Amino acid sequence: xxRCGKCNGLLEQFxxxxxxxDLGGVVVTVLNAVQSYRCSTCxxxxxxxxxxxxxxxxxxxxxxxxxxxxxxREVRFLRRxxxxxxxAFAEAMELVPETVSRWENDVPGTGAASxxxxxxxxxxxxxxxxxxxxxxxxxxxxxxxxxxxxxxTLPPIVMERVRxxxxxxxEDAWDEAA
Numbered sequence: 001x002x003r004c005g006k007c008n009g010l011l012e013q014f015x016x017x018x019x020x021x022d023l024g025g026v027v028v029t030v031l032n033a034v035q036s037y038r039c040s041t042c043x044x045x046x047x048x049x050x051x052x053x054x055x056x057x058x059x060x061x062x063x064x065x066x067x068x069x070x071x072x073r074e075v076r077f078l079r080r081x082x083x084x085x086x087x088a089f090a091e092a093m094e095l096v097p098e099t100v101s102r103w104e105n106d107v108p109g110t111g112a113a114s115x116x117x118x119x120x121x122x123x124x125x126x127x128x129x130x131x132x133x134x135x136x137x138x139x140x141x142x143x144x145x146x147x148x149x150x151x152x153t154l155p156p157i158v159m160e161r162v163r164x165x166x167x168x169x170x171e172d173a174w175d176e177a178a
Contacts, residue, residue, distance in 0.1 A: 002037065009041025020156055024076030028059050029156040031177055052173065055159060056081045057126045058133040058161060058174035062157050065135070066169040069145045072106040074154075078122045079104075093121055116140055131166045132173025 002011040015157060019034035020027060049055060060081035062171045070078075077141070078101070079089040085147055090097040119140045127135040148154065158177040163170050 003047055004039035004042060004044055005041060005129070006044050007042040009039040011046075012040055013037050014136055016047065019049070021049065023056055023059060023077060024080060025073035026154070027156040028055065029158045030055070031158065031160040033161040040174040047173055050161070051172070054130065054132075055174050057130040058176075059157055059159060061123050061130050061133045061135055062159070062176045064122050066154075066157075067143050067146050068154060069147050070103075070115060070118075071154075072104045072111075075118070076104045078118070082122065082125055092125070100139055112129050112145055115145065116143065119143075130174065131171065132162045132164050132175040134175075 002047075003009065003011070004011055014036055015032060016034040016036045018029055018031055019036075020029045030049060030115075033050060035050070036045060037048075038045045060078050064078065079086065082089065082092075084092065086100045087097050089095075090100045093100070110172045120137060123137070123140070127133070159174050160177040161172050162175045164173045164175075165171075166173070
């Protein structure tokens with residue numbers, strides 16, 4: 001039996017039906033996968049999200065496939081999902097680091113062709129590691145960007161754990177909830 005680190009009370013474990021988390025620039029709502037632990041004595045609650053790296057990668061692909069223009073914090077999130085520094089990301093995208101810095105700080109000037117290229121590259125670099133999240137390059141190739149109305153933010157991306165066949169075995173993976 002697990003004990004609370006705060007008061008040494010017993011921890012009760014349960015799966016949360018819905019949990020919202022900011023992944024550092026993109027907000028996700030995770031369905032039926034987050035394990036939560038609540039102390040029976042002090043009511044302290046802790047959560048554990050399974051395969052956080054996989055969630056980051058699948059969320060990055062999902063965001064890249066959404067036609068809303070990327071904001072700086074989302075570009076930063078995509079870079080971090082690739083586990084790259086600004087310099088490494090710039091090299092991978094064939095940009096100078098100053099361009100990546102400007103994008104991440106919402107300096108205007110990112111053209112549609114550059115944004116499509118970044119989206120394609122992010123998906124191409126992640127899709128083999130995000131086995132539950134399909135990537136069709138045609139979606140980005142045909143994409144027409146839209147802007148959120150002033151004052152609105154991107155709603156949370158809803159993700160769930162799915163069972164997929166991978167390398168002749170079934171594995172748990174992340175996918176966008178239908």
